[in-house]
Amino acid sequence: MLPVLARFGPLTIGTHDFFTILGLLAGFTLYYRALRRDRLLGGPIALISVAAILGGALGARLITSWEVLDDVQTAGLPLTYVLTHGPKSIIGGLAGGYLAIVLSKRALGYKLSTGDYYAAAIPLALAIGRVGCFLSELPLGTPTGLPWGMTVSPEAAASFPRCPGCGGPMHPSMLYEIGFHLGAFALITARGPLLPVRGDTLRAYLLAYGVFRFGIEFIRGNEVQWLGLTGPQLVLIPLVAWLVIHFVRQLSSGVYRMPKPIPAAA
Amino acid sequence: MDPKIRDYIQANHDRYAPEAIRAQLIAAGHDPAAIDVALAAFASERATPADQRPARAYVWFVFWIVAVGILGLIALLYSVNRNPDKVPDIAIFGAGLFGGYLVLGYLIARWLSRRMVPSRAIGWVGAILLAPIVFFLIAYGACAASVVLFGPV
Numbered sequence: 137m138l139p140v141l142a143r144f145g146p147l148t149i150g151t152h153d154f155f156t157i158l159g160l161l162a163g164f165t166l167y168y169r170a171l172r173r174d175r176l177l178g179g180p181i182a183l184i185s186v187a188a189i190l191g192g193a194l195g196a197r198l199i200t201s202w203e204v205l206d207d208v209q210t211a212g213l214p215l216t217y218v219l220t221h222g223p224k225s226i227i228g229g230l231a232g233g234y235l236a237i238v239l240s241k242r243a244l245g246y247k248l249s250t251g252d253y254y255a256a257a258i259p260l261a262l263a264i265g266r267v268g269c270f271l272s273e274l275p276l277g278t279p280t281g282l283p284w285g286m287t288v289s290p291e292a293a294a295s296f297p298r299c300p301g302c303g304g305p306m307h308p309s310m311l312y313e314i315g316f317h318l319g320a321f322a323l324i325t326a327r328g329p330l331l332p333v334r335g336d337t338l339r340a341y342l343l344a345y346g347v348f349r350f351g352i353e354f355i356r357g358n359e360v361q362w363l364g365l366t367g368p369q370l371v372l373i374p375l376v377a378w379l380v381i382h383f384v385r386q387l388s389s390g391v392y393r394m395p396k397p398i399p400a401a402a
Numbered sequence: 403m404d405p406k407i408r409d410y411i412q413a414n415h416d417r418y419a420p421e422a423i424r425a426q427l428i429a430a431g432h433d434p435a436a437i438d439v440a441l442a443a444f445a446s447e448r449a450t451p452a453d454q455r456p457a458r459a460y461v462w463f464v465f466w467i468v469a470v471g472i473l474g475l476i477a478l479l480y481s482v483n484r485n486p487d488k489v490p491d492i493a494i495f496g497a498g499l500f501g502g503y504l505v506l507g508y509l510i511a512r513w514l515s516r517r518m519v520p521s522r523a524i525g526w527v528g529a530i531l532l533a534p535i536v537f538f539l540i541a542y543g544a545c546a547a548s549v550v551l552f553g554p555v
Contacts, residue, residue, distance in 0.1 A: 174420060175445040252419055332422035394418060397410040400431035 138150025138271045139292070160189075163254075163261030170253040177209035180244050188233045195232015198223045199312050200367045226262060227349065227368055230342065231375060251335030256324045259341065263317035270310035276355045277307030284308065300357055307355040332394050333386065343379040346372050407432055407440045415444060 141151045164185070197378040200223050231364075241247075270276075276286055278301050285305025293302035320341055324330065328335040350372050358366040365373075386392065407427060414423055420441050427437045 175442065248416060328421040329419040332418050334417060334419050337419070391417070394412065394422060394426050397427050397430040397432070398406045399408070400404075400433070 150272065152268040152272040155271070159261040159264035159268075162264055163257040165346050166257040166260060167253050170256070171250070174253075176248070176250065176253075180246050181250070183244065184237055184240045184246065184250075187236040191236020192229040193241075194223050196226070196229035199228025199231060199371055202367075223367075225368060226265070227346075227367070227371055227375070230258070231371075236341075246398070249335035252329050255329070255337040255341055256321055258338070259317040259321040259324070259345075263321060265315050266310050266314045266317065270308070270314070276353045276357070277301060277309035279304055280307045280355070281305070282307070298359065300400070309352055309356045311399035312352055313349075316345070320344065328396035331392065333391055336383075336386065339379055339382060343376065343383065346376040346379065350376065403440050403443065404432065404436055409446070411440055411444050420445075520554055 138151050139150045141154050143149070167185075168177060171181060204223060219381065237250075276288065279285075280301075283307075286308045287305055288299075288302055293299055296302065324337065324341065330340055331337050350369055353366045353369045353372075356366070356368075361367050361370060410427060411423060424434070424437050424441065428434055
């Protein structure tokens with residue numbers, strides 16, 4: 137485990153931050169390469185990307201901020217504390233980035249769906265980012281007797297606000313997520329768009345990740361908020377429902393049966 | 403360019419992924435090289451008008467960024483308000499700041515959008531680099547002013 141990657145004099149490079157930035161750079165590189173291949177790279181896309189980063193950053197901080205609002209108010213801290221020190225959520229980042237893209241496209245009058253160009257980039261970025269989560273010794277998961285259960289150092293365990301499984305081997309939930317994202321990345325890279333409709337490959341990936349993450353939360357060790365569900369699970373319910381409704385509507389409209397072209401010999 | 407390929411791409415390009423269109427055309431017996439040429443030509447054709455969108459769109463986009471800045475600023479002012487007897491002062495200050503922010507943001511957006519038409523490169527660099535710097539300076543100035551007016555956070 138490696139919470140600090142390197143120190144250069146007064147400058148400390150945190151492993152988590154390093155891998156987050158590396159993941160973002162890798163994802164954006166892949167995204168821009170795909171756009172350039174299809175000759176879609178232009179000014180509007182650059183502006184939409186800025187909006188995606190902004191929306192992602194805000195969403196990551198805000199979507200589960202209600203979990204700490206009471207603590208912030210009790211401690212007499214300013215509300216901006218939630219933005220600067222509140223919990224961060226990948227689900228919030230994805231939802232905020234998605235919403236920002238939709239809004240900025242509407243503002244720009246950009247109608248072409250570019251979601252599929254993110255479909256390989258996002259799992260790659262998340263897989264790399266999760267390496268940082270894993271190495272920086274974030275709480276891993278619930279206790280397990282499985283042979284691949286992992287423990288954290290006593291120093292790290294003492295530094296966590298809560299870590300119910302820190303006394304023994306835990307599920308390496310970050311590694312499960314890395315495996316999921318790498319699998320999705322490999323599948324999308326090898327096969328190209330999994331669905332013919334523009335943007336639906338990304339939505340299918342988001343739906344799969346939403347369902348997977350919902351399950352992973354049961355062994356993640358996050359605090360239960362309501363009805364036996366954790367904060368991320370509560371947030372995922374409407375997001376997954378929205379995606380399911382989308383696909384039901386797509387299937388019932390018959391949009392996946394592409395029109396046949398006129399044969400070459402005709 | 404084969405008109406059958408061109409028409410099919412034109413009819414389906416906005417809804418379906420290029421790979422899916424390519425697969426359908428190949429299945430119908432068309433030459434893969436001809437399909438690739440047609441897809442590339444169509445993409446180039448589409449890219450040009452997209453880059454020359456009316457300036458008005460950029461105005462609203464930058465305006466949207468300003469709106470995000472306003473929300474952040476309101477949150478900041480709210481957090482500065484840890485002393486209830488300063489609420490009226492903060493409300494007046496916040497309203498003035500809100501108005502100034504809107505006017506200034508709109509003027510910057512208008513200027514940027516005009517620059518984008520004669521020189522897209524300058525416009526894009528301006529939108530991506532200049533706008534956040536200007537907004538940061540405005541937010542920093544507002545923050546410093548609020549500290550002077552209402553005391554440290």
